[in-house]
Each structure stands twice: as C-alpha cells, then as structure tokens.
Amino acid sequence: MASARPLGPPISYTPASLPSNKTLAGRTIHLEKLGPDHAISLFPLLVGTYPSITPLWDYMLDGPYPDLPTFQAAITTKSASSDPFFYAIIDARKNTPTSGKPIGYLSLMRITPAHLTIEVGNVMFSAALQRTTGATEAIYLLMKYAFEDLGYRRVEWKCDALNGPSRRAAIRLGFTFEGVFRQHMVVKGRSRDTAWFSVLRDEWEGGVGVGLERWLEEGNFGEDGGQMRSLEKVRGEVIHV
Secondary structure, eight states: OOOSSSSOOOOOOOOOOOSSOEEOSSSSEEEEEEOTTHHHHHHHHHHSSSSTGGGGGTSSOOOOOOSSSHHHHHHHHHHHHHSEEEEEEEEOOOOTTTTTEEEEEEEEEEEEEEGGGEEEEEEEEEEETTTTHHHHHHHHHHHHIIIISSOOOOEEEEEETOOOOHHHHHHHHHHEEEEEEEEEETTTEEEEEEEEEEHHHHHHIIIIHHHHHHTTTTGGGTTTTSSSOOOOHHHHHHHTT
C-alpha cells in the first residue's frame, strides 16, 4: 500500500564529480589550484602591519597570521586539502602591479556529490581584487564549473550573519537568502550566527548564469573600467526576455 504521507518528487541523476586541478580561465582573472608557492606573493597582500589588512580576517575561520612562516604553513595546509578545495585567484590583467600573480583565494567546500550540493567559501579577496570585475568573475567561474562541468544542482554561500558585505555580495550575485542558523558556530571564541544562501541549477540556467556572463563581457565596461550596466539590471533583462 502506497504511503499517504507527502514525499519529494523522485529524480533520476548521476552523482556529481569532484573538483580537479583544472585551471579556470576568465577575462580578468584565472583560478588555479592553490599551491605552497603562492604564499610568497599573497603574503604582502593578506598579512602585514597595514591597518587595512587585519580586518580582512574578521569573519574568516582562521587568521590573521603574524609572520611569513606561519602564513606559508597555512597556505601549504590549504593546498593539500581536498575539501575545502582551494584555488588561487591569479590577476590576468595587463599592466597592473600584480599581473600574473595571485591576489586572493577561495574554495569549493562541503562537497557532497551524492546529494549534488557544493559550497563556495573561504573567500579571501585582497585590496587588489576587491570591488573589481575579477571579484565577480572569480565567483562566476566557480559557479559555472560546479553547475556545468561537475554536475551539481545546488551551490551554497554561507557567511557570518553580521558580515554585511558578504550578504550583499551573495544577493548581488544571484543567490537566494534562505535564513539564519542561530548560534551555529563558535569562531575565534565568539558566537556566530550563520546566514545561508543558495543558487539552484534551474535558477542558474534560468538567468543567473547568463546574467553574470553578459555583465562580465568587455563591452559592458568603459575605458576607465567602470560598468555600463549593473549586474542586477543585466540579470533582470535576461530573465524577462
């Protein structure tokens, strides 16, 4: 006798794949597997005595680091991890002081192929990357890779509920806010509530992905690098076509 209780719809699927060492090439940045050698270039951007650097670590689970050896050890550990799987963000722009060098890192994490879910996390953008096209392109490349190459149906974004910039970034990128897990973690001796966001494959295919792709096109930026149309406007045009 069939159950009278409501059940989710059955699906036919193949488990998703694990991330590989494949380099993800973009117009302004590339993503390559994080390696110990990246620490030298990242050190002056992410660790130092400048007052502007230390706050970068406020909402991270680790850091800040006191010196180069400690930072190198942390990058080496991250490089050996399979989950999170870390990527260095390489500046692909020409004629910049950081051209060809790493200017941040991020990861794919909580990788669950059997349930087709994966998370973008450990996002560490240096000042050389913040508020640039590359910051958006880095997230786009990971999302595209997760949905279109690896076969996931849900990409998550989580952050400290007090991290306003991260929450605003998630919404701008097309993620849907799902709620707050109260007293979810203890981080650096402090209580953390965690805000949850996600993009589903249907949403990616329904406009989120194309919206990001079109916003990133070179023709959407003037000679000064400023955007012609906002991401929100471009995505709205795509969804309503």
